[in-house]
Amino acid sequence: MVEVSRRQAIEDVASDLFRERGYAATSIRDIARALSVQGASLYAHVTSKEDVLWAIVDRAASRFEAAAERAEGEAERRRPGDPAEAVAALVRAHVEVLTGDVDESGVFVREWRSLGPERRSAVLARRDAYEARFRRHIHAGIALGTFEMTDPAIAASALLSAINGLASWYDPKGRLPAGRIADHLVDLSLRMLSSES
Amino acid sequence: MVEVSRRQAIEDVASDLFRERGYAATSIRDIARALSVQGASLYAHVTSKEDVLWAIVDRAASRFEAAAERAEGEAERRRPGDPAEAVAALVRAHVEVLTGDVDESGVFVREWRSLGPERRSAVLARRDAYEARFRRHIHAGIALGTFEMTDPAIAASALLSAINGLASWYDPKGRLPAGRIADHLVDLSLRMLSSES
């Protein structure tokens, strides 16, 4: 709630509303109402409704990418060439970003399809590059015998779907703290891939 | 394309549009245009836009429930009390329903939140009952030592998220036939839970 700028405050309430009602079902006036302001007033800070969605999605995407980059680096430094370590680090980083800002992440996961064609396909490409990180380590793990022989593309999609699903059911005030959930998801992910425990 | 009734034809094209653009971003006139008809003409067959969504979601939910019921029965008949057999049957049945009608299933997975409060919470309850089937078998498998000790609720959510993600990336004309994908997802699901291979 430490809104450094008005623009940030708008994106915050927009994240909240987009996440729970969806982008198309949320009007500019809905966002304005949550800020106790007239709808037209938002256009002093924002150029269009889609720009708000884009800002949210772009920032969330950057967060996931940066966290993954860092996680892969640290995994490589800890255990060079170990696919299980790399996947574990990626999953943990993903869960941390996701639970760190449920609204923003939820919008990123579910509402990016509402972007215009060019931005939409840009996001699609970034998502594929992100998923490719997982595919790469799974492929390496299979070659090493660490992972069970399987289809890396399907395994990566299933794995990412599993942890992205968290955006739909994670509750910050829920039974388990985010760290515990991350532990469980890392375990489940590795078991899903490993040839033995 | 064997439209036995006009109503069914409407729900078919609505499933298609709702799946690719979302319910809120699809207008009655969009649906009508796909049928080469005026928007108002649809109201001779349909009482409201939400009724169309409800019909799609309700039917998809019933399909999943019926398939799960049948799968659990057959698993119990084949290998009574075997949690792995039961989970495998549930996963395979789920994938079959999903790949059998991607549009309808995709709407069920992603657009049920757009329903009004009462129908929305009815769907939520049915989804939870469906997920409880998985939780039950996972719990039993842990008690038997067949499954690794883990949190059944988290495991069930992760598992269902993984296979529901299929609705977002499955392509009937894709690289692998539905049966092969089902095989992979059954394997991944069981490995995710099993204490040993």
Next chain:
DNA sequence: CGCTTAGCCTAACGATCGTTAGTTAGGGGC
């Protein structure tokens, strides 16, 4: 031939949508 029914039409309703234009209120720096 007349009746029914299914299916579609045009026209329009009030509401709401995203967005633009022009204006006002208040506060800090010169």
Next chain:
DNA sequence: GCCCCTAACTAACGATCGTTAGGCTAAGCG
């Protein structure tokens, strides 16, 4: 005292939304 900047306002634009009302056409059947 003047200026400008930030942030809000009111009013309205054309478009589109879900939905209703009432009338037309064509096929099936006695």
